[in-house]
Amino acid sequence: MGVTVYHADLREAQADPALAALLGRSPISAPFDRLDWLALLAAHCFPDAPCKLAIARDGDALAALPFREGPGGAAPLGTWYSFFVRPLINDPPRAPELFEALARSLASSGAVQLSPMPETEATALATAFRAAGWIGVAEPCDTNHILELKGRSFAEYWATRPGQLRETVRRKTARGKVTLRIETAFSAADWAAYEAIYARSWKPEEGNPAFLRAFAEAESAAGALRMGIAEIDGEPVAAQFWTVEGGTAWIHKLAHDEAQRAHSPGTLLTAALLRHVIDEDRVHTVDFGTGNDPYKRDWMEAQRPRFALRFYRPAAVGHWPALARLAASAVKRRMRTPRPQPALVSPQAAG
Template sequence: MASVQYLANPAGAQAAWTKALGRENQHAPFDRLAWWSALNDLCLPDEKPLLALASDGEARCALALMHRPGSGHLRSLGNWYSFWARPVFAAGGEALLPALTRDLARKARRITLQPLAQADAEPTAAAFAAAGWNVRAEQADVNHRVELAGRSFAEYWAARPGRLRETVRRKGAKGLAELHIVDRFDQAEWADYEAVYAQSWKPEEGSPAFLRRFAEEEGAAGTLRLGVARIDGRPVAAQLWTVDNGTAYIHKLAHVEDAKAHSPGTLLSHALFAHVIDRDGVRTIDFGSGDDGYKRDWMERARAMLRLDMHRPLDPRSWPYLLRDRLRGPGFPLAALRHGV
């Protein structure tokens, strides 16, 4: 029989949950207790975490949430650093999701989960709908990926746009940029990464402390791929990647504007793609959320990332939202909701 509990601080998880939600059982950083703990410690000034946990023997099901106290509205524990925020399972815990969605009715009148790939949104929406929640799905973002299907880097590169390949050929032939990739955290390399980001076109970093902690943890595990490009010793481009269970994740990238003519960011991307494909042997490269035009040159597949908005239909506070949704018409066409649940 499923047992459901709630944890107000990820750091207080018992050993069984620490193992179930650790690197041994969860093969993507966003599904791990360490990720949620770092978000709680460094990124949630106005929100409180709430981990919804269901267990039955060794089976585990977890949904990481956060809320503003007193709001009655739970949301995915995540931010712009999170590629996704989905239910997480261990040892057959998928069967526990219905019990968790039923019990969550005691905790909230509204739950919003995002972003989720359709493959994750379908069973999640079905479980919430079966538990009496009114569920609406909408597209929240776009995720760009490459599925390599056994290709070498040379084969992957041959399929890239000619304009991109010519840029790498011409700029690389000049030999101005020195490219360096490390798989362990290095203070000097990280300082150069931060220096590049501070001089780039990117907005101010939301939580430098969070990124550093993540890079340190991934470096300790050997999954960090931190690349820096330098011209005449000056760092001019930097990228933060990780490699996990056959997938390379591109977390951050930036270049210094006054070096743009030399395309150091493009050359560094070329080197990192070659590294993770031929040396790490990844099967997938994930460029995270966002439909930026430059991603299309490097990626081959775009998929919708969804938002699920769940309301308790008998709670009067839900009625304005339910009326609004009815007036807006159908949302994203999930199979789980095709009968208008």
């Protein structure tokens, strides 16, 4: 029958049962793969950009790569809210063939830049783009901090945390100054508290608060919201927005009032949410997103790289300067890499 390749907008994809299953909520799904997440991004963050799915299918085998069309070529259908972007496939052994078909379908874009991408998908997609005649690289661009529980309870996990962190939580909890609560249903009052705390925190201005609120409301309706609020004398002083999906707790947003930093409300809230998702939700993984912030190492136990793909069509004259820069970078890397010394071989072995 052969591989069929086409590009569909997100509305078309919603009407396709096979695509809806591939890009839907499931026991192994992640928020950033879902069609409803992509639709929210398109509506709130890219209202003027064509947001599409490149789709390759052969019988029941199906692969899809979300992207948006930009002035420089194909760009990721993701923002600072996205822990990652990646292609999806329902038949992994068919990935080389279907991913190469996706890569060929993007030839008219002239250039493709996708990030941040998990290493497995980045490697597979880079191989596919090269097989399809593109020239480019897949390079580390960010770090993802995670905690893999491997069946541990919160108490077992907590016993391995740095002593200073555990002592801070013990002392500040004993003082009884901070009250904590964890909500699983969206509340306009709690969300207003989060936004007020965020405005008083060390964080930069929120990029798209309307998108984040819409996502929180949708996750609440799906039973996936975990909203933590810390209060002092009835006044909210820290807030965190997590979701639980596919056996993973995803830490989307956290903020605390800098004026109340001495009471460590954010630290107490993180510990309480971890206890909740580990002992009650029974997650196997906690994902702290991208960004190599030092404080994440106190809570998480492993890091993994995220990759940026930059590929160009050789015939796209407008991208020749970018190709020249790639070639120059490759030469510099080779010059910096020591050449291996030839192994000494005995005459007997050589003979």
